[in-house]
Each structure stands twice: as C-alpha cells, then as structure tokens.
Amino acid sequence: MNRTEACGDMLALASLHPSGALRPEDARRVEGHVEVCPECRDALALMERVHQARPAPPMGLRDEIVAALVAESEVRRTPLARRGWSALLAAAAVLALALSTGLLFQAADPFTGGWDDLASGDPFHEPADDWYVAGVPLLDGVSEETLLALMTDFE
Amino acid sequence: MEEHPEGSGPGSEEAGLLEQCRSGDHRAFGRLVREFEGPVFRFVLSRTGDEDRAADVTQETFIKALRALDGFRGDSRVLTWLLAIARNEIRAGYRQVSRRREQTLESMADPEDPTPGPDEQAVQKDEVRRVSGAIERLPDKQRMSVSLRLFDGLSFRDIAKATGTTEGSARVNFFHGLRKLREWLHDQEDNDESD
Numbered sequence: 510m511n512r513t514e515a516c517g518d519m520l521a522l523a524s525l526h527p528s529g530a531l532r533p534e535d536a537r538r539v540e541g542h543v544e545v546c547p548e549c550r551d552a553l554a555l556m557e558r559v560h561q562a563r564p565a566p567p568m569g570l571r572d573e574i575v576a577a578l579v580a581e582s583e584v585r586r587t588p589l590a591r592r593g594w595s596a597l598l599a600a601a602a603v604l605a606l607a608l609s610t611g612l613l614f615q616a617a618d619p620f621t622g623g624w625d626d627l628a629s630g631d632p633f634h635e636p637a638d639d640w641y642v643a644g645v646p647l648l649d650g651v652s653e654e655t656l657l658a659l660m661t662d663f664e
Numbered sequence: 665m666e667e668h669p670e671g672s673g674p675g676s677e678e679a680g681l682l683e684q685c686r687s688g689d690h691r692a693f694g695r696l697v698r699e700f701e702g703p704v705f706r707f708v709l710s711r712t713g714d715e716d717r718a719a720d721v722t723q724e725t726f727i728k729a730l731r732a733l734d735g736f737r738g739d740s741r742v743l744t745w746l747l748a749i750a751r752n753e754i755r756a757g758y759r760q761v762s763r764r765r766e767q768t769l770e771s772m773a774d775p776e777d778p779t780p781g782p783d784e785q786a787v788q789k790d791e792v793r794r795v796s797g798a799i800e801r802l803p804d805k806q807r808m809s810v811s812l813r814l815f816d817g818l819s820f821r822d823i824a825k826a827t828g829t830t831e832g833s834a835r836v837n838f839f840h841g842l843r844k845l846r847e848w849l850h851d852q853e854d855n856d857e858s859d
Contacts, residue, residue, distance in 0.1 A: 527814055562796050564715075567715065
C-alpha cells in the first residue's frame with residue numbers, strides 16, 4: 510500500500526466522520542484504517558476533539574426563528590384583496606382622525622403662525638411631520654425676520 | 665476518492681421539506697430550522713466572531729429564505745443556499761438591536777452528554793475553552809474551513825461556495841488549519857505538564 514497517498518485520502522474522508530456526514534460504508538473504511546494507522550488515529554482523535562467543541566446556537570433561538578417564519582408565512586398567505594381592504598380601512602381611519610383634529614387643514618398651510626410660534630421660543634410647539642423633509646424643517650416661505658430669529662436661537 | 669456522498673442539488677427529502685414550507689406547513693418550518701439552524705449559526709459565528717450578531721443574522725437568513733423560496737431553483741443543496749443568503753446578510757452589514765444573551769462561549773458548547781456531573785462539566789468547559797481558543801486564533805479562511813468541515817461535515821465544494829474560494833483552496837485551508845491546531849494544542853498540553 511502507498512502509505513502517504515492512502516493516508517492523505519483517508520484523512521479527507523475521516524474529517525467527515527466526526528459530524529456523521531459519511532456514508533456507512535465510508536465510515537467503516539475510516540474506522541478500519543485507523544485501527545492499523547496510529548498517525549491517522551491521532552488525527553481523527555483531534556478532529557473528534559474539535560467537533561466536540563462546536564458552539565451551539567443560543568437557547569430559544571430556534572423557537573424565535575420558527576415564530577418569525579410562521580408570522581411571515583401568515584402575511585404571505587393573506588389574500589392580496591384582503592390586505593388591500595385592510596390598508597384602505599387603515600387609511601380611512603387616519604383620514605377621519607386627521608379631519609377630526611384639524612391636522613389636515615394645518616398641514617395644508619403649515620406656516621400659518623407656526624414659525625412665528627417656533628421663533629418666539631414656544632418650547633411646546635411641535636410642527637406637523639409635513640414640515641420636514643428628511644428630518645430637516647422646510648424653510649420655503651419663511652420671512653427674513655423669522656429666519657434671523659431662528660438663526661439667533663441656534664447660536 | 666469521492667469524499668462526500670451528496671449531489672449538487674437537494675435530495676428528495678430536502679426537496680419535500682421545501683415543498684411543505686412553500687405550502688406554509690408550520691411543522692415543516694420547525695424541521696427546517698432544527699436541521700439547519702446550527703450550521704448557519706456556526707457559519708456566521710465563524711465569520712463574525714459575535715454571538716449576538718450570529719443569532720440575529722441566522723434568524724434573518726431563515727426569513728429571507730422563506731421569502732425567496734419560490735425562486736429557489738434547486739440547483740444546490742439547501743444548506744449551501746442558506747449559507748449564501750447568510751453570507752449576503754453579513755456583507756450587507758445587517759444591524760439590529762441585539763438580544764443580549766448572557767452566554768459565554770463555554771456555555772454555548774454543544775455537549776454530547778447533556779447531563780454530566782459537576783467535575784465532568786468543569787473538565788468539559790476547560791476543554792471547550794482550550795479548543796475554541798485555538799480555533800479562534802486561526803486565520804479567517806482556515807478557521808471557516810475547519811469549522812464548516814468538522815462541526816457540520818460540509819464538502820470542500822460547499823465550503824468553497826460558502827467562503828468564496830476554490831474547492832482546492834478550501835481543502836488546503838482545512839489541512840493547514842488542522843495542522844496548526846494540532847501544534848498549538850500539543851504545545852498547550854506540554855506547557856500544562858511543565859507547570
């Protein structure tokens with residue numbers, strides 16, 4: 510037997526033994542070889558040792574993933590038409606709320622008094638979201654005087 | 665010598681499992697996660713070294729896989745496909761408010777015997793700490809080849825796909841890494857004996 514070649518191939522095969530990924534007939538070949546080859550026996554022992562130290566996923570992760578998959582699956586299985594109606598109903602509810610609080614009218618003309626309140630230092634004034642683009646307040650239509658007051662406040 | 669029995673695509677069992685997942689079978693989700701959670705988690709952990717992030721990326725990988733299930737053509741094994749998704753998630757710099765798990769590497773080890781006595785537990789922890797420390801010292805590609813091969817029995821072909829290298833390099837990285845582990849662990853044992 511060409512010992513070097515046989516051991517090289519056998520070690521590649523043996524490296525699948527610890528995880529149980531070998532076919533039964535290959536597992537038997539590896540076990541037969543290490544019976545007569547001390548070097549490969551030591552190598553297999555090391556590989557088994559490394560396998561024993563494999564990290565396990567955190568407790569509870571499996572349940573979390575399955576729950577997330579079930580939730581995702583439910584969303585996917587909800588008929589589009591039903592999802593459409595749900596979205597429409599949600600939009601209608603928001604619209605009704607906006608109308609009832611007068612928010613819609615304020616948003617249509619956001620600067621009526623708003624910046625003056627802000628410039629006057631009213632700490633409780635919170636402008637509507639429509640006044641912002643990417644988190645930065647819109648300054649169109651703000652008078653020079655108001656801008657100057659704002660800049661002074663920032664300084 | 666043929667070193668691994670799997671073909672290039674999913675076996676009939678895996679294909680059946682995916683089909684059940686496609687149809688929304690919740691028990692199939694459980695089987696899919698039980699089968700592949702460990703290998704995906706260990707793969708991400710070997711690349712990031714961060715347990716919380718590995719858990720987050722593992723979860724996101726399964727969700728992405730479910731969303732992409734209809735597009736999976738079945739030209740690779742399921743694990744190879746999942747690892748490719750995980751790899752993309754890592755690259756995308758997936759961030760999420762991490763769950764803070766009070767776990768150390770030793771407590772995460774996957775023991776063969778789930779109920780050892782206190783003395784045996786201490787010996788096991790010491791052994792896991794020693795071997796894990798040596799694995800962590802390996803260069804990235806050697807560490808990934810060693811862990812994917814010895815922890816989860818991936819073929820060199822699948823390791824190459826998962827790590828973005830060639831099959832030959834995956835094999836060379838594995839054996840270089842294994843040789844270093846042997847040297848380092850022997851050195852540690854020699855030092856312990858001389859102390």
